[in-house]
Amino acid sequence: MGGMANSPEMRASDADRDRVAAILREHTAQGRITMDEFNERLEQLYQSKTYGELARLTSDLPDVDLRHLPVKATEKRDLHSGMRAAWGAWAVASGVNWVIWLIVSVTSSDMVYPWPLWVMGPWGVILLMSTIFGNNQPKRS
Incomplete structure (x- = not known):
């Protein structure tokens, strides 16, 4: 039996999802998908239950052989683009929001709720x- 040839309806593990997340990150770093697309796919990724669903997320992308990725990629702390x-x-969005908040606070006599938080x-x-954590999904509460 081919170890990797898993049937599409077979359940995927967290490790499988993490691997797909790493693949998606690599394609984002290489400019194949935008940050927005990356975030959308990441959302879908962590809702995916089967190999078939995982496969769909990367079906339009060339294969990245993760074994050939520098192992350091996950280690080093300098962020890719x-x-x-x-x-x-x-930072820009936060800055803009705080400036607006500040203006509103200064012009109104009351303390304005710090909604930019x-x-x-x-x-x-x-x-x-x-x-x-790189490929650790944010914990859904």
């Missing part, structure tokens, strides 16, 4: 998780 772009977008928080946490 996709991650840097994501942090950049987060809600913009920064969840998004920042997810980014932080992806940055630190």
